Amino acid sequence: MTPPPVNRPPLPAPISPVSSSGLPPTPPHPLSDTEIELRLLMEAIYLKYSYDFRNYTVASQKRRVLHALDQLGLPSISALQDKVLRDPALFGRLLQFLTIPVSEMFRDPAYFLALRQHVVPILHTYPSVKVWVAGCSTGEEVFSLAILLREEGLLARTQIYATDINPASLEKARQGIFPLEAIRGYTTNYQRAGGRSSFSDYYTAAYDAARFDPSLCADVIFADHSLATDSVFAETQLVSCRNVLIYFNRQLQDRALGLFHESLSHRGFLGLGSKESIDFSGYSDRFDTHARAERIYRKLA
Secondary structure, three states: OOOOOOOOOOOOOOOOOOOOOOOOOOOOOOHHHHHHHHHHHHHHHHHHEEEEEEEOOOHHHHHHHHHHHHOOOOOOOOHHHHHHHOOOHHHHHHHHHHOOOOOOOOOOOHHHHHHHHHHHHHHHOOOOOEEEEOOOOHHHHHHHHHHHHHHHHOOHHEEEEEEEOOOOHHHHHHHHHEHHHHHHHHHHHHHOOOOOOOHHHHHEOOOEEEOOOHHHHOOOOOEOOOOOOOOOOOEEEEEOOOOOOHEOOOHHHHHHHHHHHHHEEEEEEEEEOOOOOOOOOOOOOOOOOEEEEOEEEEEOO
């Protein structure tokens, strides 16, 4: 199945804002040398590779970039920028640090239990269902949702779009192979999420890995998509984007929420992570709360 096209916008010409005095405006607060280097690095990555990390939180940028410096053996952020601009392969390695995948199957089991109890019955009223897993990382959430939908009799008429900006993560997600050492935790999560079967029915163990039933995601569309630069590609009834917005600043959070609002059909559902909320966002008045503790919202119009 052909993935939906990704229409990355043309890069704008760099613009230097100018104050009434003819000089660049003074930042609202003095920036540290590290913050300046981070800004320059993120701008360089955007202009060179069209990956936009400029509106990720400074704390997230700093933590990930400093970890990359340590692992890559480089002395400074400026040295990293110099090499990234000249070596696409090095940028590919850096991308793995900037998009560190942190996930597990049926993470926050109460969320999946709430989907079973409060969302699935409504999804059953649609002749077909489209689900968007935004920031799918290495696929744990995609397979979790596929298992849930199969058990609830919905998978056969559901199209799942699984998107991420990291090609390596998307490839791992397609494979559906996870560490065997993690299966015990996944099994516990599955049971707490209201699982209706034996979790072992869904995978085959070999050596130190568990390969999940490929039929679960046979019709899933895995695709490159950036919440920072790309647009909506399909109308959906459920968007699940969990533990992604916490890495964005307020401006980028609002952009992502705008994409989800545009994608969702009338009265569609939005699921966020346990530490995320639409409260105080620019879209707080466009959703109502469907399950507050589990961060599940419903589009108003």
